[in-house]
Amino acid sequence: MPLQPHLILFAAASMAGPLLASQEPQPFMGQPVPGLSTGERNLFLLGQLDFLTPLTTQDGLGPIFNEPACASCHNHPGVGGSGTRVVTRFGKAASGGAPFDPLAGLGGSLLQDQSEDLHCREVVPPEATVTALRKTPIAFGSGLLSEVLDADIEANAVNQPPGLSGFVSYVGDATQPGGPLRPARFGWKGDALNAIAFSIGAGLNEMGLTSPFAPTENAPNGDQNLLAACDSVADPEDKPDANGITHVQHWTTFQRLLAAPAQTPRTGMTGEIVFNTVGCAGCHVRDYVTGAAVEPSLSGVAIKLYSDLLVHDMGTLGDGIVQANASETQMFTRPLWGLALRNSFLHDGRIAGGTFHDLMVATIAAHDGEGAASRDAFNNLPAGDQADLVDFLQSLGQTEFDYELDNDLDEFDWFFLQPWLTGPGGTIGPDDDQAIADLDADGDFDLTEFGALQRAFTGQVASPPPPPEPVQTRINLSVQSGGNTVWVSPGAPFTYQVRATLSNKQTDGLAMVSFDLAFDGGALAPVSPPQDGSMSQFVSPNGLCNPAGFGGTPIAGTLIQVGGAMNTIANSFAPTPSGTVVGDVAQRGSWATLATGTAVAPSTPGTYTLHLANPMGNALQKNVSGGAFYPVVALGTGTVRELTVVVEACAPSNYCTSKPSSSGCNPLMQWKGRPSASGPNNFHLYASAVQGSEAGLFLFSLTPGSTPFYGGTLCVGGNIKRTPVTTTGGTKGLCDGSLDFHMSQGFMAARGLTPGTIVYAQGWFRDTLQTDGTGVGLTDAISFTICP
Numbered sequence: 111m112p113l114q115p116h117l118i119l120f121a122a123a124s125m126a127g128p129l130l131a132s133q134e135p136q137p138f139m140g141q142p143v144p145g146l147s148t149g150e151r152n153l154f155l156l157g158q159l160d161f162l163t164p165l166t167t168q169d170g171l172g173p174i175f176n177e178p179a180c181a182s183c184h185n186h187p188g189v190g191g192s193g194t195r196v197v198t199r200f201g202k203a204a205s206g207g208a209p210f211d212p213l214a215g216l217g218g219s220l221l222q223d224q225s226e227d228l229h230c231r232e233v234v235p236p237e238a239t240v241t242a243l244r245k246t247p248i249a250f251g252s253g254l255l256s257e258v259l260d261a262d263i264e265a266n267a268v269n270q271p272p273g274l275s276g277f278v279s280y281v282g283d284a285t286q287p288g289g290p291l292r293p294a295r296f297g298w299k300g301d302a303l304n305a306i307a308f309s310i311g312a313g314l315n316e317m318g319l320t321s322p323f324a325p326t327e328n329a330p331n332g333d334q335n336l337l338a339a340c341d342s343v344a345d346p347e348d349k350p351d352a353n354g355i356t357h358v359q360h361w362t363t364f365q366r367l368l369a370a371p372a373q374t375p376r377t378g379m380t381g382e383i384v385f386n387t388v389g390c391a392g393c394h395v396r397d398y399v400t401g402a403a404v405e406p407s408l409s410g411v412a413i414k415l416y417s418d419l420l421v422h423d424m425g426t427l428g429d430g431i432v433q434a435n436a437s438e439t440q441m442f443t444r445p446l447w448g449l450a451l452r453n454s455f456l457h458d459g460r461i462a463g464g465t466f467h468d469l470m471v472a473t474i475a476a477h478d479g480e481g482a483a484s485r486d487a488f489n490n491l492p493a494g495d496q497a498d499l500v501d502f503l504q505s506l507g508q509t510e511f512d513y514e515l516d517n518d519l520d521e522f523d524w525f526f527l528q529p530w531l532t533g534p535g536g537t538i539g540p541d542d543d544q545a546i547a548d549l550d551a552d553g554d555f556d557l558t559e560f561g562a563l564q565r566a567f568t569g570q571v572a573s574p575p576p577p578p579e580p581v582q583t584r585i586n587l588s589v590q591s592g593g594n595t596v597w598v599s600p601g602a603p604f605t606y607q608v609r610a611t612l613s614n615k616q617t618d619g620l621a622m623v624s625f626d627l628a629f630d631g632g633a634l635a636p637v638s639p640p641q642d643g644s645m646s647q648f649v650s651p652n653g654l655c656n657p658a659g660f661g662g663t664p665i666a667g668t669l670i671q672v673g674g675a676m677n678t679i680a681n682s683f684a685p686t687p688s689g690t691v692v693g694d695v696a697q698r699g700s701w702a703t704l705a706t707g708t709a710v711a712p713s714t715p716g717t718y719t720l721h722l723a724n725p726m727g728n729a730l731q732k733n734v735s736g737g738a739f740y741p742v743v744a745l746g747t748g749t750v751r752e753l754t755v756v757v758e759a760c761a762p763s764n765y766c767t768s769k770p771s772s773s774g775c776n777p778l779m780q781w782k783g784r785p786s787a788s789g790p791n792n793f794h795l796y797a798s799a800v801q802g803s804e805a806g807l808f809l810f811s812l813t814p815g816s817t818p819f820y821g822g823t824l825c826v827g828g829n830i831k832r833t834p835v836t837t838t839g840g841t842k843g844l845c846d847g848s849l850d851f852h853m854s855q856g857f858m859a860a861r862g863l864t865p866g867t868i869v870y871a872q873g874w875f876r877d878t879l880q881t882d883g884t885g886v887g888l889t890d891a892i893s894f895t896i897c898p
Contacts, residue, residue, distance in 0.1 A: 133549060133550060133558065133562060134562060134565065134566070134744075135372075135509060135510035135511060135549060135562050135563075135566045136369070136372035136373070136374070136376075136509055136510060137369035137372065137509070137574075137577075138188065138369075138372075138509050138512070138517050138518065138519075138568065138574040139187055139188045139190070139191055139248075139250050139369075139371055139372075139448060139451065139507070139509075139517050139574075140187075140188025140189045140190055140191065140250070140368070140517070140573045140574055141188075141368075141369050141574050141575075141576055141577065142154045142367045142368065142369055142576050143253065143254070143367055143368070143369045143370075143407045143408065143411075144369070144407065145406065145407040146367065146407055148579065150367065150405065150407070151576060151579065153355075153363050153367075154363065154364060154367045154576065155576070156353065156355065156360060156363075157360040157361060157362075157363040157364025157365075157367070158189060158364050159360075160357055160360035160361065160364070161179070161180040161181050161184070161189060161190070161360065161361055161364045161365075162179060162180075162181045162189060163179060164178035164179040164182070165178050165179065165317055165319060165357070166178075167226055167342070167343065168343065169319070169347070169357070170317075170318065170319040170320060170343050170347025170348060170357075171226070171317055171318055171319065172224075172225060172226045172230075172317075172318040172340070172341070173225055173226055173227065173230045173318060173327070173330065173336075173337065173340035173341045174217075174222035174224070174225045174230060174231065174232055174318055174328055174330050174340075175222050175224050175225070175316060175317045175318040176195075176197055176222055176223060176224060176315075176316045176317070177195065177224070177316060177317065178317060179317075180312070180317075180361055182195065183195040183246040183316070184246055184248070184249055185573075186451075186452075186453055187451045187516070187517035187573075188517055188572075188573035188574060189573045190248070190249040190250055190364070190365065190368045191248050191249070191250065191448075191451075192245065192246045192247060192248045192452055192453070192454075193246045193453075194246075194453065194454070194459075195246050196243040196244060196245050196246070196458065196459055197220060197221065197223075197243070197244050197246075197316070198220075198221040198223065198234065198241055198242070198243060198244075199218075199219045199220055199221070199241065199242045199243075199244055199429070199431045199433075200213065200218050200219055200221060200234050200235070200238040200240065200241045200242075201213050201218050201219050201238060201239075201240055201430075201431055201432070202237055202238060202239050202240070203239045203240045203430065203438075204438070205239075209432070210240075210431075210432040210437075210438060212431075212432065212433075213235060213237055213238060214332070215332045216235040216237060216238075216331050216332045217232050217235070217328070217329070217330065217331040217332045218235075218238070219431060219433065220315050221233075221234055222315070222316075222318070222328065222330075225330065225340065226340070227339075227340045229336065229339075229340070230330040230336050230337075230339070230340035231330070232330050232331050233331065235331060240430040240431070242429035242430055242431050242457075242458060243457075243458040243459065243460075244298055244429075244457060244458065245454060245456070245457060245458060245459035247296075247297075247298070247444065248371070248448050248452075249305075249308075249365045249368060250368050250369065250370060250371050250447070250448055251368060251369065251370030251371060251413065251445075251447060251448075252296075252305040252308070252365040252366055252368055253305060253365065253366030253367055253368065253403070253405065253408045254370050254400055254408055254411055254413050255295050255296070255305075255413075255415070255445070256295060256303075256304035256305045256366065257400035257401050257403045257408050257409070257411075258295060258398050258400060258401075258413075258415070258419065259398075259399075259400075259401045260292055260293050262398055263278055263293040263295075263418075263419045263420070264278055264293065266395055266418040266419065266420055267418075267420055270392065270418075271389065271392040273389075273392075273480065273483055274392050274393065274422065274480050275422070275423070275480065276393065276418060276420030276421060276422040276443070276480070277420060277421055277435075278293045278294075278419075278420060278421075279293065279294040279299070279300030279301070279420075279421045279434055279435040279436065279442065280292065280293060280294070280435065281293075281294045281300070281301060281302065281303050281307075281434060281435075282303070283303055283304075283307070284302075284303065284306065284307040284310045284311070284323050284324070285306060285307075285310075285323055293419065294419070294434065294442070295419055296308045297433075297434065297442055298429070298433075298441060298442055298444070298457045299421070299431070299433040299434050299435075299436040299440070299441065299442055300419075300420075300421045300434055300435065300436060300442035301433055301434035301436075301442075305362050305365045305366045306358070306362040308365070309358050309361040309362045309365065310323045310324050310358055311324070312361075313348065313357065313358055313361070314327075314328065315328065319347055319348055319357060319358075320345040320346045320347045320348065321346050321347070321348040321356065321357075321358050322346050322348070323358070324346075325345050325346045326345070327341055327345055366405070366408070367405070367407070370413055370447055371447040371448030371451075371506065371507045372507065372508060372509040372510070373414055373447065373505055373506050373507070373508065374505055374508040374509060374510050374545065374546050375505065375540040375545040375546070375548070375551060376551070377540055377551050378502070378540065379498070379501060379502040379505055379540050379541050380498050380502070380540070380541050381497075381498035381499040381500065381501050381502025381503070381505075381541075382502045384491065384495045384496075384498050384499040384502070385499050385502055385503075387487075388484050388487035388488050388491065388499070389483060389484040389487060390484050390488075390499075391416075392418075392484070393417070393418050393420070393422060393443045393480070393481065394416040394417055394418070394443065394446050395415070395416070395417060395418040396414050396415065396416050397412065397413075397414060397415075398412075398413050398415055399411065399412050399413075400413065413447075414447065415445045415446075415447060416445055416446035416447060416506065417443045417444060417445040417446065418443050419442075419443060420442075420443055421435060421436045421440050421441065421442050421443075422440065422441065422443060422479065422480045422481070423437075423439050423440050423479045423480055424439060424440065424441045424477065424478055424479040424480065424481055425439055425478030425479030425480075425481075425482065426439075426478040426479070427439075427441065427456070427476055427477060427478045427479065427481070428440060428441055428479070429441070429457055429458065439479060441457060444457075446503070446506050447506055447507065448506065448507040449503055449504070449506040449507050450466070450503070450504045450505065450506055450507030450508050450515060451507045451515065451517055452507075455469055455470075455472075455473040456473060456476060460476075461473045461476065466500065466503075466504050467497070467500045470500045470503055470504075471496070471500070474488050474489075475489070498541075501541070508546060510546055510547065510549050510559075510562070510563075510566070511523060511527060511546060511547060511559075511562075511563050511566060512546065513526040513527055513546065514526075517573075517574065518568045518569070518570060518571050518574055519563065519566050519567050519568050520567070520568065520569050520570045521569075521679050522570075524563075524679065527547055527555075527563070530544045530547050530555045531547075531555050531556070531559075531560060532554065532555060532556075533554065533556050533557070533659075533663050533671065534554055534556045534663045534665065534670040534671050535553075535554055535663060535665065535670075536548075536552075536553045536554030536555070536556075537553055538553045538554060538555070539553070547559055547563075549562050556671055557622070557624040557659060557671045557673050557675075558624065558671070558726070560622065560675060561622050561624060561675075561726055561727070561728055561744075564621055564622055564675065564678055564728055564742050565577070565728060565742055565743065565744055567678065567679070567739055567742075569739050577743075578731065578734070578741045578742075578743050579743075580743055580744065581615055581617060581729055581731075581743050582614050582615050582746060583612055583613070583614055583615045583616075583617045583729045583743075583745055583746065584612065584613050584614045584745060584746040584747060584748030585610055585611075585612055585613075585620070585623065585725065585727045585745045585746070585747065585748055586610065586611050586612070586613055586748040586749045586750070587608060587609070587610050587625060587722050587725055587748075587749075587750050587751070588608070588609050588610075588701070588749075588750075588751040589606055589607075589608055589627070589720050589721065589722060589751065589752055589753035590606065590607050590608075590609055590751075590753060591604055591605060591606040591607070591753055591755075591780060591781075592780040592781050592782035592783075592794065592796040593782040593783065593794075594751050594752070594753055594754060595753070595754040595755075595756065595783070596753060596754070596755055596756070596761075596781070596782075597756045597757075597758060597760075597761035597762060597781075597783075597784045597785075598711040598755055598756070598757050598758075598761045598762070598763065599711065599757070599758070599759060599760075599761045599762070599763045600711060600712070600713045600714065600715055600757055600758075600759065601710065601711060601712075601713045602710070602711050602761070602763030602764075603708050603709065603710050603711075603763065603764060604708070604709060604710075604711060604755070604763070604764070605706065605707070605708050605764065605778055605780060606706070606707055606708075606709065606720060606753055607640075607703045607704075607705065607706050607707075607798070608625070608627070608637070608672070608703070608704050608705040608706075608707075608722070609701045609702060609703050609704065610623065610695055610701065610702060610704050611695060611697075611698070611699060611700055611701045611702065612695055612696060612698065612729070612745070613698060613699070613748050613749075614746075614748070616696070616698060617696060617729040617730065617731065618687070618692055618696055618729070618730045618731060618732035618733055619676075619687065619691050619692030619693070619695055619696040619729070619730045619732070620648070620676070620691040620692070620695050620696075620727055620728070620729070620730060620745075621675065621676050621678050621687075621727075621728035621729060621730040621740070621742040622673065622674065622675035622676065622727060622728045622742075623673050623674065623675075623704060623725075623726070623727040623728075624659075624671045624672065624673030624724075624725070624726050624727070625671075625672055625673065625722045625723065625724060625725040625726070626662070626668055626669060626670050626671065626672070626722065626723040626724045627662060627668065627669040627672055627707070627720065627721075627722060627723075628667070628668040628669070628720070628721055628723060629667070629709055629718065629719070629720045629721075629755075630718050630719055631709070631711060631712040631718035631719075631720075631755060631757070632667065632709065632710060632711075632712055633664065633667030634662075634664065634667060634668065634669045634707065634709055634720075635664070635707065635708065635709075636661030636662050636663075636664065636669060636672075636707075637660075637661045637662060637669065637672055637705040637706060637707035638660070638661060638705065638706055638707065639660050639674065639704070639705060639706075640690075640703045640704070640705070640706055640775075640799070641773075641774060641775040641776060641799065641845065642690060642703075642773075642775065642799075642844070642845060642846065643689075643773070643774070643844075644688070644689035644690040644693070644694075644844070645689055645690050645691065645704075646689065647676055647677070647687065647688065647689050647691075648674045648675065648676055648689060648690070648691045649674050651675065651676055651677035659671070659672070659673050659674040659675070660672065660673065660674045660705070661705075672705055674704075675728075676691065676692075676730060676740075678730065678739055678740040678741075678742055679739050686732065687730055687732055687740060690702045690703075691704075691730075692730065692732065703798075706778075709755075711755060711757045711761075712757060714757070715757045715758050715759070716757055717754060717755070717756050717757070718754075718755040718756075718757065719752050719753070719754060719755065720752060720753040720755055721752035721753070722750050722752065725747055725750060726744075726745070726747075727744075727745040728742040728743065728744060728745060729742060729743050729744075729745050730742055731743065756784070758897075759895065760785065760894065760895035760896065760897040761784070761894065761895075762781045762785065762892045762893065762894035763892060763893060763894075764779060764890055764891070764892050765814070765825065765890070765891055765892070765893060766814075766816065766823055766825035766872070766890045766891040767822075767823055767825075767890055768822070768888060768889045768890040769820075769821060769822025769823070769886075769887060769888040771799070771800070771801050771845050771877055771880070771887050772801065772843075772877050772878075772879035772880045772881060772887075773801065773843065773844055773845040773879075774845075775799040775800075775845035776799065776890075777797055777798070777799045777800045777845070777873060777875070777887060777888070777889040777890075778797065778798050778799050778889060778890065779795075779796075779797050779871070779872060779873055779889040779890045779891055779892050780796040780797065780798060780892075781793065781794060781795060781796055781892060781894070782794035782796050782850075784897060785853070785858075785869070785894045785895070785896050785897060786855070786896070786897040786898070787855060787858065787859070787864065787865045787896055787897065787898060788855070788898055789897065789898075791854055791855045793852070793853050793854075794850055794851060794852050794853065795808045795810075795833070795849070795850075795851045795853055795871055795873075795892075796848065796849065796850050796851075797848060797849040797850075797873035797875075797889045798848050799845045799846075799848075800838050800840075800845060800847045800848060800849060800873065800875045800887060800889070801838060801840075801842075801843075801844070801845055801847055801875060801876070801877050801878075801879075801887055802838055802839065802840025802841040802842055802843070802844045802845065802846045802847035803837070803838065803839070803840055803841060803842040803847065804837070804838045804842075804847060804875050804876040804877065804878065804887075805835050805836070805837060805838070805875065805876045806835070806836060806837070806838050806847075806849045806873065806874060806875030806876065806887075807832050807833050807834065807835050807836065807849070807851075807873075807874055807875075808832065808833040808849065808851050808871050808872065808873055808874070809824075809826050809830050809831070809832050809871065809872050809873075809874055810826060810830070810831055810832070810833070810869055810870060810871040810872075811826040811827060811828045811829055811830045811831065811869075811870055812828060812829070812867065812868065812869065812870070813826070813827040813828030813829075813870065814826065814827060814870045814891070814893065815827030815828070815870075819886075819888070820882075820884040820886035820888070821880070821882040821884045821886065822886070822887075822888040823888065824872070824888070825870065825872045825888075825890065825891035826870045826871065826872050826891060827870075831861065832874075833851045833853075834851075836849065836850075836851070838875055843879060847875075849873050849875065858896060863896050864896060865896050865897060865898045866895065866896065867895070867896045868893060868894070868895050869893065869894055869895075869896065870891055870892075870893050871891060871892055871893075871894075872888065872889055872890070872891040872892075873888070873889035874886070874887070874888060874889075875887045
């Protein structure tokens with residue numbers, strides 16, 4: 111016997127490695143459950159392909175069937191969904207003491223309305239006195255639904271509200287003939303146990319495919335002679351493919367791994383309270399937790415199903431057909447998940463056309479039997495409460511950021527979402543339209559959500575593909591002020607930078623980054639991006655409004671969400687991503703400055719910390735492009751280094767003003783280490799944002815200055831000395847160079863810089879492209895006292 115689908119999945123799952131964790135939107139309908147291994151993902155894609163591919167006569171199609179491919183029916187709003195296709199059930203109504211007759215000997219109760227040979231095509235026999243249409247149900251979440259615990263379904267039957275008398279529909283396992291009966295989870299009448307039973311039954315009855323579990327072909331209107339004449343393929347027809355997998359196994363794997371429909375907001379809405387109050391939740395039970403499945407991604411998952419998975423007497427809403435354990439008036443409670451994107455409603459699809467509100471009002475009005483009391487309670491509600499309940503129903507199937515409610519996330523959704531991106535802090539509530547963008551339900555649409563939106567972006571597609579596989583790229587972040595320790599005088603300002611690089615796996619660069627900054631020595635002011643033209647697309651991307659960045663939102667002294675983003679939407683909206691975040695940051699081990707800021711040291715000497723929190727980012731996959739957007743994936747968190755701030759009287763501090771360079775940057779005087787005559791020999795004069803590939807040095811003296819000098823200010827005076835000439839590194843014409851001089855204890859002693867001496871220092875460098883013709887660049891200055 112062929113290998114069972116769940117065994118194939120186990121083999122794939124056992125080789126799965128750990129995946130990066132991040133806060134993600136719920137999948138679109140047609141996408142897989144989160145957390146699949148690479149092997150499971152591949153099986154999902156193979157199953158999806160088989161689900162889409164029509165069977166041929168040689169494959170086993172027919173001789174009678176309804177459609178040649180699963181997706182011929184299950185296609186809205188994505189592969190595995192519902193659709194406009196309906197099938198016909200027929201039979202002979204109970205009469206004169208005789209029970210309902212499904213007319214099995216005449217091909218009932220399901221009509222197969224197509225055939226490869228017109229002579230074999232079925233018709234509704236004249237003996238039939240009742241017919242019913244059946245709408246295609248969704249297959250989304252089939253694996254999760256299959257793993258609902260039997261005991262939970264049975265508990266629903268025991269713990270029903272007054273007025274309800276639903277019962278468990280016990281059915282057999284299609285793969286274990288003669289085995290114990292278990293509660294059904296599928297079918298309009300509660301006739302199928304799980305996803306594989308559904309696949310076996312649909313394969314035989316909708317496509318005419320026999321399998322080891324259903325080896326007997328359906329005869330056209332029960333005529334065995336016609337069957338012999340029209341069926342040319344030996345049974346069972348479902349044979350393994352080149353991968354050793356049968357059609358039934360492919361279909362089952364695909365359906366088992368389909369994600370459940372989303373619900374946004376996840377926390378629920380006011381209308382759900384109304385839904386519960388009028389009694390809808392008596393049958394449409396919300397919460398379940400799946401049991402232990404072979405696939406880890408299906409085990410122990412909390413789902414919101416909105417079905418008790420019981421059979422109820424629905425009075426006139428029944429379809430007149432007896433099937434499995436359900437009578438003519440009894441119907442299985444279908445889950446409400448995915449309701450918002452269905453195109454017709456009820457078992458026969460009779461409710462169609464009009465606004466969602468009108469459709470829901472009509473659908474509720476059709477409820478009868480055990481549903482009549484809730485129907486009447488709804489009809490007696492004030493219009494506002496009715497609207498709240500319908501709004502809640504429309505959240506069942508709503509994915510985050512899908513403004514147009516069309517099962518994708520594209521540039522048109524972003525057009526409407528963009529004004530809502532206002533950064534941390536807000537008052538968005540679950541009943542507000544903006545709630546679809548408040549992923550973490552904290553009342554705002556900020557960079558946390560924007561990063562998730564960027565990862566979830568699909569472009570305009572008929573059925574969203576699986577998200578890109580996670581990469582193991584990590585972002586390393588470091589707060590520096592020349593180094594990771596800075597000595598500062600009490601009450602003096604000091605500058606710092608946040609720098610980043612990517613590690614572990616090469617990518618094309620950063621798509622977005624966000625982090626919080628906190629200083630236990632006092633409140634922080636918003637930071638700025640580096641004055642570097644190559645960062646411009648990241649800070650203010652062409653075609654992408656980013657009002658939430660860049661400098662962070664001060665909340666209680668902490669900077670919340672410092673960050674920025676690239677425009678990763680279509681080429682028509684933005685140039686190819688480039689600049690520092692794609693070049694420098696993408697190079698393994700190469701650090702690039704993302705932000706610069708100034709803080710003020712506390713007045714009390716001591717050791718303080720300026721640290722990063724809540725880092726997150728996306729990796730840009732520029733080389734994967736070729737579609738309507740540049741794919742991005744979540745970055746892992748690598749090394750995060752804080753800045754140690756040592757406050758003492760002899761620490762350096764900045765003063766004076768730098769001269770803007772020819773690149774438009776303000777070169778910055780900094781330092782590393784501590785100016786000590788006997789302590790660690792680690793003091794460096796350092797200057798950043800100077801012109802690249804030029805000559806430079808430091809000027810120093812024992813007297814401050816403020817004299818006009820070559821278009822800038824000479825910040826040192828008196829007897830001025832200098833350090834040896836060095837090169838700035840970096841790129842000619844860009845301000846990506848730096849100056850670094852080790853002012854060693856020997857250097858200081860040779861020049862009489864003894865403990866207690868106050869020194870003033872400034873950076874000087876060539877700036878050959880300077881428009882004032884001087885060819886000179888000047889930093890600001892620092893003063894420092896030589897410590898013992």
